[in-house]
Structure formats: C-alpha cells, structure tokens
Amino acid sequence: MHLVAATDEQKVQRDALTYSAWGRLLTPEGYATREQLLRAHPWARSDMRTWLLRGEDGAVLASCETFRTGSFLRTAEGSLVPGDSFAIASVFTEERLRGHGYATRLMDLLAAELERQPRAHAALLFSDVGPRLYARSGYQELPAWDWHLSPTPGDPGEPVDSLLREGDLGRALGRMRRPEVPFFFWPTPTQLDWHLERGRIYVEHLGCSLPPSLGATAGTSTILWGLVGRSTELAVLMLDAHSPSEARALLGAARREASRSGLSRVVLWEEPSHAPFLPLLEGEGATRVARDGSLPMVRPLRPGLPLSPLLPAPRGLWV
Ligand SMILES: CC(C)(COP(=O)(O)OP(=O)(O)OC[C@H]1O[C@@H](n2cnc3c(N)ncnc32)[C@H](O)[C@@H]1OP(=O)(O)O)[C@@H](O)C(=O)NCCC(=O)NCCS
Structure with missing residues (x-):
C-alpha cells in the first residue's frame, strides 16, 4: 500500500463516494458543487491536498484531506518561530472496505509524509469517531x-x-x-x-x-x-x-x-x-x-514538540 496525492479527477470521484458521509441537507449534485466551491476557495487552493491510499493493484482503499495551517514555537526568550502544521479532514473508507485497517494505514503513511515537510510542526484533526482510531497513529486528545x-x-x-x-x-x-x-x-x-x-x-x-x-x-x-x-x-x-x-x-x-x-x-x-x-x-x-463529535487531537511531526495540555483548539481551526 502507498500514499499518493489525488488528481482533480480523482477528487471528483471521491466526492461521489463521500456524499454518503457528509452530504446531509444536499443532493448529490449539490454536494459535488459544495466540494468544488470549497476547493476553489483561496485557502483550499493554496493549502489543501487530497490524499489517497492505494493498494498494490492501484485501487483506492481510503482517502483524506490536509489543510496547511500556521503554527508557532515560542523560544525561551519569548520570540515566535513560525512553521507548518496540517489539519486533517474527511478521513474516509468506503463501507465495503471498512475494518481492514486502511484508515489506520492512511494515517500512518500520511504522518510519515508530513514529518518530511521542512517546517513541519504538528498534525491536528477533529474526530467524529472518538479517539481510539487516531490514538493508534499517535494522536493525543485535547478537552472538548x-x-x-x-x-x-x-x-x-x-x-x-x-x-x-x-x-x-x-x-x-x-x-x-x-x-x-x-x-x-x-x-x-x-x-x-x-x-x-x-x-x-x-x-x-x-x-x-x-x-x-x-x-x-x-x-x-x-x-x-x-x-x-x-x-x-x-x-x-x-x-x-x-x-x-x-x-x-x-x-x-x-x-x-x-x-x-x-x-x-x-x-x-x-x-x-x-x-x-x-x-x-x-x-x-x-x-x-x-462536545458531540469534533474531538480535537494533535500529533507532533517533529521530536520534542512541546505540547501543552493548555494548547487551545478554537473552532476557527476546525476542518
Ligand atoms: C472511520 C472510518 C474512516 C474507518 O475506516 P476503516 O478503514 O474501517 O478504519 P480501520 O480499519 O483502520 O479502523 C477501524 C476502526 O474505526 C472504528 N470506527 C469506525 N467508525 C466508527 C464510529 N462511527 N465510531 C467509533 N469508531 C468507529 C472501528 O470501530 C474500528 O475500531 P477498532 O479497530 O479499534 O475496533 C470509516 O468507518 C469511514 O469512512 N466512516 C465514515 C466517515 C467518517 O466518519 N470518517 C471519520 C471522520 S473523523
């Protein structure tokens, strides 16, 4: 299994599948339009990527999105050093493929990929399925x-x-x-x-x-x-x-x-x-x-990242 960045065509193909999870209130066409509008937003255009977990035969087994999000390390002298963090959204495995560890594998390969980014600080997500799935891949819960x-x-x-x-x-x-x-x-x-x-x-x-x-x-x-x-x-x-x-x-x-x-x-x-x-x-x-869903969870992407229990996760960071 390996991780690849999705093409525009593959993103549209995933929209047709993820409608079942996130399409409430919208028709399938309305949901496809929503996804196109959100991907056309300036933040998504510059900082969003869609990732696919592919099997050896090329089949897509699971997918998710990352949004690059600014973050800062505070030095002992009090100055702020900027870096890149990544908010992860829309983790999805088709129903017929669930329970085989694909989402877990996706999260592990993605963390390894993000750790290689030169200014990487941390990954952040908001779980709608409790903490266990993501804790397996190194994410820690914050209060909600x-x-x-x-x-x-x-x-x-x-x-x-x-x-x-x-x-x-x-x-x-x-x-x-x-x-x-x-x-x-x-x-x-x-x-x-x-x-x-x-x-x-x-x-x-x-x-x-x-x-x-x-x-x-x-x-x-x-x-x-x-x-x-x-x-x-x-x-x-x-x-x-x-x-x-x-x-x-x-x-x-x-x-x-x-x-x-x-x-x-x-x-x-x-x-x-x-x-x-x-x-x-x-x-x-x-x-x-x-909170019902949207449980904030954080994973360091570099050794020694100082994660305080007082780390704020305001709604403005949600994806
Ligand atoms: C959540 C999801 C991505 C898991 O995909 P998967 O490939 O089956 O994941 P894995 O096989 O690696 O792990 C499955 C684990 O997720 C857990 N899980 C799946 N759905 C869950 C739910 N709604 N609530 C709590 N746990 C859930 C399973 O119980 C299982 O836990 P276990 O292995 O500890 O028993 C998949 O069920 C899905 O796409 N769901 C719909 C979209 C969604 O809710 N995504 C998560 C958004 S945060």
Whole structure:
C-alpha cells in the first residue's frame, strides 16, 4: 500500500463516494458543487491536498484531506518561530472496505509524509469517531467542552464598541493575543473566511439568514463568529477576552446577532484562556456540554514538540 496525492479527477470521484458521509441537507449534485466551491476557495487552493491510499493493484482503499495551517514555537526568550502544521479532514473508507485497517494505514503513511515537510510542526484533526482510531497513529486528545448560549433580542452593536464586517478579519486577528504556551496553531484571515464560505453555501438550506456581522470588539477584546456549516448556530471562531465584562459584552453581541439572523443558539468552544469568565456564563444560564463529535487531537511531526495540555483548539481551526 502507498500514499499518493489525488488528481482533480480523482477528487471528483471521491466526492461521489463521500456524499454518503457528509452530504446531509444536499443532493448529490449539490454536494459535488459544495466540494468544488470549497476547493476553489483561496485557502483550499493554496493549502489543501487530497490524499489517497492505494493498494498494490492501484485501487483506492481510503482517502483524506490536509489543510496547511500556521503554527508557532515560542523560544525561551519569548520570540515566535513560525512553521507548518496540517489539519486533517474527511478521513474516509468506503463501507465495503471498512475494518481492514486502511484508515489506520492512511494515517500512518500520511504522518510519515508530513514529518518530511521542512517546517513541519504538528498534525491536528477533529474526530467524529472518538479517539481510539487516531490514538493508534499517535494522536493525543485535547478537552472538548462547548458552551451553548441562547439568542437574545436586541441590537447586536449596542453592548460593544464595534461590529466587524467582511474585510475586517485581518485586523481582528491582528488584535488577538497569541496563546501563552510553547507551541500553538494560529489561523490566517483566509482560513477563517473558508468557514464563512461554508455558511454561504449552506444558508439557503437552513431557513435562517447569513449574519451581517462577523464579530465584534469591546475595549481590547475581540470575537469572531459565523454561520459555518449544516446547523443553524452562530459558531464562535475565535474569542480573546481581556476581562469578564468585555467577554460578557462580546458574547451578548453574539447572542443578539444569533437572534437577529434567526439562529437557534451561540456555540463557544471552551479554551483554557476562557477560564476567568466561565463562572459568569454559568450565572447567565449558558450550559456547558461535552462536545458531540469534533474531538480535537494533535500529533507532533517533529521530536520534542512541546505540547501543552493548555494548547487551545478554537473552532476557527476546525476542518
Ligand atoms: C472511520 C472510518 C474512516 C474507518 O475506516 P476503516 O478503514 O474501517 O478504519 P480501520 O480499519 O483502520 O479502523 C477501524 C476502526 O474505526 C472504528 N470506527 C469506525 N467508525 C466508527 C464510529 N462511527 N465510531 C467509533 N469508531 C468507529 C472501528 O470501530 C474500528 O475500531 P477498532 O479497530 O479499534 O475496533 C470509516 O468507518 C469511514 O469512512 N466512516 C465514515 C466517515 C467518517 O466518519 N470518517 C471519520 C471522520 S473523523
């Protein structure tokens, strides 16, 4: 068995098979169009690859995608050394081929391939099938807790200094503090826009509207959010809150934006840096739930990569 990068034609052939796993809400044609649109997005065009595991007879046994994602090592002096990490998505084995270890072999060969990349730091994935399959290939679980907040009526701009619009992604990311850990992933504005592109594709199937804002600022704090997939939720992509009161203002704006756009709730993926304001959320009726799927898992791609248990995996890194 060996690993190859898929051609454009092979990608389209895989779309016809992976529809069974990820086509919900869409017709097969709609799903094929979704895949083409997402692959045409600037982030995917520059940083996405589709990989095939081929048997000795050339048959495709399993497939997945990688998205190159920026990451940083923090030196003892505090400076940041950039490198490449890889988020892995859409691991798939056809039903008739399952249970023969093909997905495991794919993950092992892929890790060996990624380790050879000159600036490789780590691989990241979000498992929908629990941790065991990927733990076999060296991936470690990170915590996966979500906060669900109900929509509230009102003007989203009222509790905050400004609402963010398209074109503000770069400025917003630039305001956010980098995590105080020895190694972390950090997305680009184009990468965050890829999430919003998913929302643009799904919105017509969901009976809600596309939120007109994509985040907010309050004091020195910043939040980015969006409709990003198949559910009518406002997903918080990134949240950097300098104080509990600014966190309350930003999440208050998110709740109002969810209400204005006809969404069912706001979902915040808990990060270690959120600890100071979580008691406040609890007091306001938000609920903390164990995440259903999308379990973040990380695998170093170089010896000695310092993986902190406090490594954040915000929703903005998901693929
Ligand atoms: C998950 C999937 C890729 C596994 O492919 P595979 O080639 O059969 O994988 P392997 O033979 O290497 O390993 C199979 C293991 O995956 C586990 N697995 C498969 N589907 C699972 C599920 N939905 N929940 C939990 N475990 C699952 C099997 O129980 C088995 O575990 P075990 O060997 O410890 O008993 C395949 O079932 C698939 O394509 N599923 C649909 C798409 C999907 O959910 N992909 C994963 C996205 S994170």
